[in-house]
Amino acid sequence: xxxxxxxxxxxxxxxxxxxxxxxxxxxxxxxxxxxxxxxxxxxxxxxxxxxxxxxxxxxxxxxxxxxxxxxxxxxxxxxxxxxxxxxxxxxxxxxxxxxxxxxxxxxxxxxxxxxxxxxxxxxxxxxxxxxxxxxxxxxxxxxxxxxxxxxxx
Amino acid sequence: xxxxxxxxxxxxxxxxxxxxxxxxxxxxxxxxxxxxxxxxxxxxxxxxxxxxxxxxxxxxxxxxxxxxxxxxxxxxxxxxxxxxxxxxxxxxxxxxxxxxxxxxxxxxxxxxxxxxxxxxxxxxxxxxxxxxxxxxxxxxxxxxxxxxxxxxxxxxxxxxxxxxxxxxxxxxxxxxxxxxxxxxxxxxxxxxxxxxxxxxxxxxxxxxxxxxxxxxxxxxxxxxxxxxxxxxxxxxxxxxxxxxxxxxxxxxxxxxxxxxxxxxxxxxxxxxxxxxxxxxxxxxxxxxxxxxxxxxxxxxxxx
Numbered sequence: 001x002x003x004x005x006x007x008x009x010x011x012x013x014x015x016x017x018x019x020x021x022x023x024x025x026x027x028x029x030x031x032x033x034x035x036x037x038x039x040x041x042x043x044x045x046x047x048x049x050x051x052x053x054x055x056x057x058x059x060x061x062x063x064x065x066x067x068x069x070x071x072x073x074x075x076x077x078x079x080x081x082x083x084x085x086x087x088x089x090x091x092x093x094x095x096x097x098x099x100x101x102x103x104x105x106x107x108x109x110x111x112x113x114x115x116x117x118x119x120x121x122x123x124x125x126x127x128x129x130x131x132x133x134x135x136x137x138x139x140x141x142x143x144x145x146x147x148x149x150x151x152x153x
Numbered sequence: 154x155x156x157x158x159x160x161x162x163x164x165x166x167x168x169x170x171x172x173x174x175x176x177x178x179x180x181x182x183x184x185x186x187x188x189x190x191x192x193x194x195x196x197x198x199x200x201x202x203x204x205x206x207x208x209x210x211x212x213x214x215x216x217x218x219x220x221x222x223x224x225x226x227x228x229x230x231x232x233x234x235x236x237x238x239x240x241x242x243x244x245x246x247x248x249x250x251x252x253x254x255x256x257x258x259x260x261x262x263x264x265x266x267x268x269x270x271x272x273x274x275x276x277x278x279x280x281x282x283x284x285x286x287x288x289x290x291x292x293x294x295x296x297x298x299x300x301x302x303x304x305x306x307x308x309x310x311x312x313x314x315x316x317x318x319x320x321x322x323x324x325x326x327x328x329x330x331x332x333x334x335x336x337x338x339x340x341x342x343x344x345x346x347x348x349x350x351x352x353x354x355x356x357x358x359x360x361x362x363x364x365x366x367x368x369x370x371x372x373x374x375x376x377x378x379x380x381x382x383x384x385x386x387x388x389x390x391x392x393x394x395x396x397x398x399x400x401x402x403x404x405x406x407x408x409x410x411x412x413x414x415x416x417x418x419x420x421x422x423x424x425x426x427x428x429x430x431x432x433x434x435x436x437x438x439x440x441x442x443x444x445x446x447x448x449x450x451x452x453x454x455x456x
Contacts, residue, residue: 026455030455031441070279094456095456103428107428
C-alpha cells in the first residue's frame, strides 16, 4: 500500500484562516497520513514568533459573519472577534495556534516557510518559530509534495 | 391723571412679571425637590448620627420634608443596609454633584429637546451615517459615547460572573432535554473504509473476542492484557513497552470513566506520554492504535 501524503498550503494569516490548515494536518497525522504545511504570504504570520500569539479574525467582508460589514470595519472589532473565538476554542479544549504547531511538529508534520514571501515581508528564519524546518521555494515545494494531495487554504 | 394711570399700569405689569418669575422659580424649586427627594432618601439612610453632621455642612437645607422622609426611611432600614449605605454616600453625592453641574444639565436638556422632536427626524441609512461621521460634533459625540461605553464595560467586569452564570445555567437547564434528544438521534454511523483497504482485524475473532468492521473490539468489556498484546501484534507492534502500557491503561480508564474514547491530545495530557513519544511508540495513527489495543471504540474528533 502506498503511503498517503498531503501537502497543505497556508496562505492566509487570520486566526480562522490558519486553523483549518493546522487541523487538517493534524487529522492527517492522526490517521497515519504523512503531512506537510507550506506557509506563504500572510500565512507566514502563523509561524512568526512575534505574531503567532496575536492572530486576528477579520469580520469585514466575511459574508458568514453575523456582524454587518459597516460595524466589522470599526477599530477593535478584529480583536473582539479573535477574543471571542479564542474563548470558544478554550471551552472546546482546542489548543492555541502555537501549541497546535508544537503538537504538529511532535506528530511528525513538516513545517516550511516560503522564501519569496519571507523576502517580501523582510523576515529571516530567526523570526520564525523553532518548529519550522526550512525556508523553501515554490519549486522545492512541488518537488517535496511529489505524490501528495495538495490542499490550498 | 392719564399719566398716573399709565404709571400704575406699568407698575402692575412689572409686578405681574415679577410674580410670574417668582412662580417660575417656585416651580423650579418644586421640581428640584421632587428630583432630589429619592437622592435625599439614599443620603438619609446613612443614619441619624450622620444626619446631624450633614445638616451642619448644609447638604439638607433644601427640604423640611426631607426630615419626614428620613424618619420613614430610618424605620424601614435594617442595620446592614445602613452600614452598606454609609460607605456609598460620598460617591453618591459626588455623582449627583457632577451630574447636576450647569453645563451637564444644559446638555441633557438639549438632548431631551432632540428626543421631543424625534418623530420629525429623517431616518438615516448607511450613507447618512458615513456623512454624519464627518461632522465634528458627531465625532465628538461618538468619542463621548465610546468613553462612556468603556467605563460601563470596565465597571461591569466585576458584575459579569454573577448575572452571566445564572443566565447560562438557566439556558443550560432549558436546553438539556433538547440536547439529550439530539445526542440520541445524531449518533453518526462510522465512515466506511475505502474499498479494498480493510482495516486489520476487521470482522475477525481473536481469543474469542469479536472485532467490528473498523477493527476495534466490538464489546469493550471483553478486554484482557493478553488480548492487547495480540492486537498490538496484528497491527505491527511486536513488543509493548512500558510507555505503551501507560497510554493504553490510561485510555481504557478514561473510556470507562467518561464513556468516550480519548483523542491523542487527551491521552498525552492525561497519561503524561508526550505527543512525540506516542507517535514513535505506535508508529502510525497513535490515537487509533491506542484505542485498538485498549479494546475501546475508535476515538472521534480532530485534535
